[in-house]
Amino acid sequence: MSYIEVKNVNFAYDGRQVLRNVSLKIEKGEFVGIIGPNGSGKSTLVKVMVGNLVPSTGEVLYEGVNLQNIKDRSFISYLPQRSFSFNSSFPASVEEVVSMGLYARKGLFKRLSKEDWEKVYEALKIVDMFEFRSRLIGRLSGGQLQRVFIARSIVSEPQILFLDEPTTGIDAKSEKALYELLEKLNKERGITIVMVTHDIMAITNKAHRIICMTDGKINEKCEAIDIEKHDFTSFLYEYPVKKVKHQHNNNGSVEHV
Numbered sequence: 001m002s003y004i005e006v007k008n009v010n011f012a013y014d015g016r017q018v019l020r021n022v023s024l025k026i027e028k029g030e031f032v033g034i035i036g037p038n039g040s041g042k043s044t045l046v047k048v049m050v051g052n053l054v055p056s057t058g059e060v061l062y063e064g065v066n067l068q069n070i071k072d073r074s075f076i077s078y079l080p081q082r083s084f085s086f087n088s089s090f091p092a093s094v095e096e097v098v099s100m101g102l103y104a105r106k107g108l109f110k111r112l113s114k115e116d117w118e119k120v121y122e123a124l125k126i127v128d129m130f131e132f133r134s135r136l137i138g139r140l141s142g143g144q145l146q147r148v149f150i151a152r153s154i155v156s157e158p159q160i161l162f163l164d165e166p167t168t169g170i171d172a173k174s175e176k177a178l179y180e181l182l183e184k185l186n187k188e189r190g191i192t193i194v195m196v197t198h199d200i201m202a203i204t205n206k207a208h209r210i211i212c213m214t215d216g217k218i219n220e221k222c223e224a225i226d227i228e229k230h231d232f233t234s235f236l237y238e239y240p241v242k243k244v245k246h247q248h249n250n251n252g253s254v255e256h257v
């Protein structure tokens, strides 16, 4: 039995079909990338997988149990698209924002215990933002803010983390650091990661597997291709993609030449 199984899912917004008979499986501990052109249904698929949208037909199973029958979903963490930009003016400190990640489990008006604050500080240490804990989030850079939101996503110790385009609007250095952080969470903490991105080169380098979407469907042909070869982009995006030469350096990372 797979950890997550999406089975024959269809979804329509106001009668307009966006997901078409989507089926896929994700195993525990995987780091999976979801790529595809704008409007192909990636975000909608993730929203269905986290239970924010209910499929018109079909089902989403976690260890064989239909998500609709799972009441406590705190093992799932979801960082939606653009969450970094629209939250930044909120007058809260870094540690307050991270502590909000515990309310799903504790309830909104419960006071946080000493152990809870220890979890907050640990999450901040994991993302390397502990020194910034008292700073207002409006006074952080985009990359720092993004780390804070990741800390908020992991503070409740989820088993699975969904991220929707988390690298949008950040510089190359922060992007690299984010991928390293996600790899660490996946390898050292065993968190299953599912990430939507347009950043094909970086995700093929880090993820175990890539799922490609075109027009609301999973592109099986793309999944079968060896991701190391990076040769699926042109037919997926339906326009010519410039070939980029890769050079593996000593520490195993890939440089784009």
Ligand SMILES: Nc1ncnc2c1ncn2[C@@H]1O[C@H](COP(=O)(O)OP(=O)(O)OP(=O)(O)O)[C@@H](O)[C@H]1O
Binding pocket: 013, 014, 018, 036, 037, 038, 039, 040, 041, 042, 043, 044, 045
């Ligand atoms: N709330 C909504 N109401 C109506 N239509 C929607 C809604 N959200 C998305 N859509 C439409 O559904 C289709 C799929 O959107 P979705 O956001 O899932 O695609 P995506 O692959 O994530 O795109 P992008 O790469 O641009 O983020 C698009 O045509 C979009 O316009």
